Amino acid sequence: MSGLFSLPRAEVAPGAVHVPGWLSLEEQRELVVVCREWARSPVPLRRTRLPGGGVMSVRSVCVGWHWEPYRYVRTADGVPVAEFPRWLGELGRRALVAAYQEDSAGAGYEPDMALVNFYDAQARMGMHQDREERSSAPVVSLSIGDSCVFRLGNTEGRGRPYTDVELGSGDLFVFGGESRFAFHGVPKVRPGTGDPATGLAGGRLNITLRETGLGREPANPPG
Template sequence: MDGVTGGFRDGSADDGLFSLPATKPAPGAVHLPGHLDRAAQRELLDACRAWARPPAGLRTVRMPGGGKMTARQVCLGRHWYPYGYARTAVDGDGAPVKPFPEWPGEWARRAVERAYGEPCTAGYDIALVNFCGEGARMGMHRDADERSDAPVVSFSLGDTCVFRFGNTAGRGRPWTDVGLRSGDAFVFGGPSRLAHHGVPRVRAGTAPPVLGLRGRVGVTVRER
């Protein structure tokens, strides 16, 4: 897939009643409501459905202590496992990881440029696609397995989630809860690059009907 050439809103989103401008829950962290229009959301979701198929498809992540993540995941570019990266799905079917296309990296750079108001030259090369079905959540964690300090960019599809954005010192307070809806982007870099964050709740049944999706898909783009 080549990705859409349009599909990005450069200004505020509109929820039908009020304008929804970008917000900054922490230094270096920016929430971009409605960043992807419906056409871009559908294109990204179609790509996610293709990436989720085996080999090296959607799998359940098992933590070193024996627990399992309730969100399921598929990776592009490099396969993430707790706590590192590999060229194959080492904790899945062992197949080579799917390649990272150029267009998600371009989408990520556009989001960073909108968030910070300056050019982004990051060489994004990996993505983690997380699917949260009914009852799924993600505990507080840091994206700390990359060598690069380039901003992380997350795109949301489907059901609205509560995205808990915390601090770099630990998993506890202070934190800010942000509602991420389908089409939203969230960028965090600079002093917030290693902030703890998680998804304590997904609001079932809130996805746009046109997507035909039950649950939430989060696509997190990073530079390794």
């Protein structure tokens, strides 16, 4: 659960910024409600199966575009994913202004895809890069519920050097610029640390906004 005093904004690496407690409790509750709607239809929350046969421990649902390893498509199992709402794009632009502390930081940012991951107590996310996008625009990450250890690495590989950051409910994390293609992951979730007032009884909800750069194209070509 969040403490009584908010931590200050911190630049973790060039272009990577942590803004603790950025989302109000009301905004968190609203996001939980809409994420539940996305998780039910048209393409429900699921565990993604990787090409090697493994299954991710997080459960995911996508909006705007559907991520499947390792490309974006418009449908999942032949069903179109939910449309990306305009208000979510506006939230992303406000997030960039808050992170980079420049009124112009959100100008031209047009996210068209949201990846929603739900972590239970056992879920983890291995070190990886977000490279399926054709745009190098920043990734905006929003956390609700249980806190976690977020590991931000380097752009060369999955190992050191890396920095561990504690992300709590309502926190904003943005990585762009030199850190846009840094490896990152979630090695640990801290069960029972979330505030039930968010509407999330347990677990961690993470929403990342991305600008795919794909426009109206039907799918991302293999690569």
